[in-house]
Amino acid sequence: MTDITSNGAAAAPSNALLTLMKARTFIALILVFVFFAIFAPNFLSTANFVIMSKHVALNAFLAIGMTFVIISGGIDLSVGSIVGLCGMVAGYLLLNGIDLGIGWTVQFNTLEICLIVVLVGIAIGALNGFLITKLNVAPFIATLGTLYIARGAAMLSSGGETFPNLTGSAEYGSASYRFIGSGAFLGIPVSIWMLIVVGLLAAYIAKRTPLGRFIYAVGGNERAAGLSGVKVTYVKYFVYMFSGLCAALVGIIISSQLVAAHPATGDTFELNAIAAAVLGGTSMSGGRGKIGGTIIGAFVIGVLSDGLVMMGVSAFWQTVIKGVVIIAAVVIDQAQQRVQARVALQAQAAVGK
Amino acid sequence: MTDQHPVGLKIIGGTKVYPGTVALKAADFELRMGAVNVLVGENGAGKSTMMKVIAGVEQLTQGRIEMDGEEVRFTSTDDAERHGIGMIFQELNLFPNLTVAENIFMAHEKTRFGFDIDAEQQRAETRKLMKRLEHSIDPDTLVGDLKVGQQQIVEIAKSLARKAKILILDEPTSALSATEVEILFKVIAELKAEGVGLVYISHRMDELIRIGDYITVLRDGAITGARSMDGVDVPWIVRSMIGESSKDFAKEIEHPYGEEALRVEGMRLPDSGGGFVVDGVSFSLRQGEILGIYGLMGAGRTELLETIIGRHHLADGDVWVVGKKMGRPRVSDRIAHGLALIPEDRKHDGLVQILSIRENMTLSSLGAVTSGFHMNLKAERSRVAEFVKRMMIKIASPENPVSSLSGGNQQKVVISKALMTEPKVLLMDEPSRGIDIGAKAEVFRVMRQLAAKGLGIVFVTSDLEEVLSLSDRIIVMSNGRITGSFNRDEATDTKLVQASAAGHNPDSPPAQLHRKTA
Structure with a gap:
């Protein structure tokens, strides 16, 4: 039983507490950072930053796409497999081009290869959207199905073999493919520039476009959104296609970084993406989440795992720690929701009704 | 009278404090057995809080509860239930994916040897309960497939099955039609005769006066009047509730009708059983006209509005808005052409609870x-501020989640959302459901004003008084068909009730009836 006296005084601290809780992922990032800066040797070196940011970027791409999907009330398990398949498509095109079957083979330059690969990613996203909206398959099942299909297709494309030496050829204009993974502009890796562009684009969509608002509305209450005139089907198509696009970009970046494409690439990446989104405050029941939060979430996970490696912590312990961090994030998130609801109710009570 | 109805439960000096608000202030309440204890007050006056305390959902901050002279403490609904207290909540607490029988016996399953559920017995008992409530809802139907009104019947059956000594009914009639209300009142009379103490919460004054034995009025958490029902009339209740004389329905604003705003022809909507929920409905509405649609629940009124707004792809029939024929059913197209719907079920169809008030209000008119694709957030905020002022919505901040508002204010947000699309025709499904008398009066006032400005309004209601005093013209529906059409001056309640009962008999609910038409 609460007592009456404490309630008046509780209002101010709960506001401060709320601000603190809202910034929790950011605070966590700073804490993790400071911790490794002290305990992990070479953590603060530029070289380490470059490597770490490249690792984080891969997960952040997937997590951005995943955030939209989760906000819309769905889930996309297929992204890891799309990464693998898209890498294989890129590798195949670089090595073989497309044989037209009449003795002619079409070769592509870097831009064309990237466009084709991106289209493959978007197409699988569209397939997810089709299954979910038109055939009414639950998102979990639909994307689980495409997870297997895409992975299988990746394996089939090479019989399970790796496409090696993806150096491209100057003759076809594809030699610049390696630049995507290894190049830098103004001292910052190309993949980070891509992340900045995609991140800003996604944040803009979420906040300043009707489409973004509709994604939140569909996730919050699909029926009410539909009756308000929101084209629910289009919104769902968009989120899965955008997620596919993000996965395709990751496929391109990895195959370029490794100068090879392996069909098993991207295995379980979808789980890291979900973890980053959740860590960033995205609600699994839909309607709530922020792109900025997700990117910070991806950084927390990335910095944590790289830092632990540098400290020499065993990979097994790393996995355990990652799990603990995710659960802690969700527990704090729940507490935040309660505080937030209370603050809103208090404000409403002050108005009179 | 006191001897005739012993006090079964007492709240003495009950105070309930929620963070930041006192919901109940030193309330003394006596619940009499074998009688209907009526509870009235505006939304947020503390009625639900007081009942939640009795039902064990909430605990008192101060004060105590006595049953038969002994102090009792309910720390959970289980505790309260052990003391024979049952409650039907305003928000339906049912499991849509379970059957009617499973819902009724939830957590009280009939079992063999304590673990094996005796489904046959549950079904039989459910049938008995339904017979008592004069409904033939099949025990094996999924609750999710039932209409809101039928769900309420299930909720009532559920509490009957528990054989409670004290039964709290929080707005049980909000989704029921006149005939069903009669049936419920008959059941209440039977329970009364069995010595059950009933608490009845409703916003419908005529009901309260009809069935109440004792009345308690709450205002801002304090009890402002408690007496036996003898000599109580509506003005007295309203005075105690809002502290001033009755506001009544908004006065008619004289205005000429314009051209045809909406025409519906041959609207049909098939149901899963091969019949039609909406069966060949045609009507026309002029600008500035308010058309009331009256009927029993399941008569197809809600579905009619939904087909007009384009929610059902299987619907067949033509719709014209201000002379323009609508294409295939798509909600966004129809909204763009000037239709807007205010749904019956605010929580599930009207609002996205998790989003802010601002985001909900502008959802249809972004x-x-x-x-291009760039949203001007500043323009959005000022638009919201304008409507908050115009609709007199009481909010702390438009950024708060819409779920923090009371029912009346939520309804105003839904109406604002519809008005922001600048509609030519407004379709309102039970616009006054579950909101207090003050907010109701405001909603009606807004409807009048809009009509005077040339908006065509179609509104569905189960409240006779409402339909008679607000409508310029009334259509009565039964079994998906129009069974009566009256002008304002020729409509009477008997005519409406007769028309709404066409083709009905008390044992067959409408949902089953229209299947036979196949």
Whole structure:
């Protein structure tokens, strides 16, 4: 039983507490950072930053796409497999081009290869959207199905073999493919520039476009959104296609970084993406989440795992720690929701009704 | 009278404090057995809080509860239930994916040897309960497939099955039609005779006066009047509730009708059983006209409005808005052409609870603040501020989640959302459901004003008084068909009730009836 006296005084601290809780992922990032800066040797070196940011970027791409999907009330398990398949498509095109079957083979330059690969990613996203909206398959099942299909297709494309030496050829204009993974502009890796562009684009969509608002509305209450005139089907198509696009970009970046494409690439990446989104405050029941939060979430996970490696912590312990961090994030998130609801109710009570 | 109805439960000096608000202030309440204890007050007056305390959902901050002279403490609904207290909540607490029988016996399953559920017995008992409530809802139907009104019947059956000594009914009639209300009242009379103490919460004054034995009025958490029902009339209740004389329905604003705003022809909507929920409905509405649609629940009224707004793809029939024929059913197209719907079920169809008040209000009309694909957030905020003022919505901040508002204010948000699309025709499904008398009066006033401005309004209601005093013209529906059409001056309640009962008999609910028409 609460007592009456404490309630008046509780209002101010709960506001401060709320601000603190809202910034929790950011605070966590700073804490993790400071911790490794002290305990992990070479953590603060530029070289380490470059490597770490490249690792984080891969997960952040997937997590951005995943955030939209989760906000819309769905889930996309297929992204890891799309990464693998898209890498294989890129590798195949670089090595073989497309044989037209009449003795002619079409070769592509870097831009064309990237466009084709991106289209493959978007197409699988569209397939997810089709299954979910038109055939009414639950998102979990639909994307689980495409997870297997895409992975299988990746394996089939090479019989399970790796496409090696993806150096491209100057003759076809594809030699610049390696630049995507290894190049830098103004001292910052190309993949980070891509992340900045995609991140800003996604944040803009979420906040300043009707489409973004509709994604939140569909996730919050699909029926009410539909009756308000929101084209629910289009919104769902968009989120899965955008997620596919993000996965395709990751496929391109990895195959370029490794100068090879392996069909098993991207295995379980979808789980890291979900973890980053959740860590960033995205609600699994839909309607709530922020792109900025997700990117910070991806950084927390990335910095944590790289830092632990540098400290020499065993990979097994790393996995355990990652799990603990995710659960802690969700527990704090729940507490935040309660505080937030209370603050809103208090404000409403002050108005009179 | 006191001897005739012993006090079964007492709240003495009950105070309930929620963070930041006192919901109940030193309330003394006596619940009499074998009688209907009526509880009235505006939304937020503390009625539900007081009942939640009795039902064990909430605990008192101060004060105590006595049953038969002994102090009792309910720390959970289980505790209260052990003391024979049952409650039907305003928000339906049912499991849509379970059957009617499973819902009724939830957590009280009939079992063999304590673990094996005796489904046959549950079904039989459910049938008995339904017979008592004069409904033939099949025990094996999924609750999710039932209409809101039928769900309420299930909820009532559920509490009957528990054989409670004290039964709290929080707005049980809000989704029921006149005939069903009669049936419920008959059941209440039977329970009364069995010595059950009933608490009845409702916003419908005539009901309260009819069935109440004792009345308690709450205002801002304090009890402002408690007496036996003898000599109580509506003005007295309203005075105690809002502290001033009755506001009544908004006065008619004289205005000429314009051209035809909406025409519906041959609207049909098939149901899963091969019949039609909406069966060949045609009507026309002029600008500035308010058309009331009256009927029993399941008569197809809600579905009719839904087909007009384009929610059902299987619907067949033509719709014209201000002379323009609508294409295939798509909600967004119809909204763009000037139709807007205010749904019956605010929580599930009207609002996105998790989003803010601002985001909910502008959801249908983001185009107005968007150029290309860029949304002007400043323009959006000022638009919201304008409507908050115009609709007199009481909010702390438009950024708070819409779920923090009371029912009346939520309804105003839904109406604002519809009005922001600048509709030519407004379809309102039970616009006054579950909101207090003050908010109701305001909603009606807004409807009048809009009509005077040339908006065509179609509104569905189960409240006779409402339909008679608000409508310029009334259509009565039964079994998906129009069974009566009256002008304002020729409509009477008997005529409406007769028309709404066409083709009905008390044992067959409408949902089953229209299947036979196949």
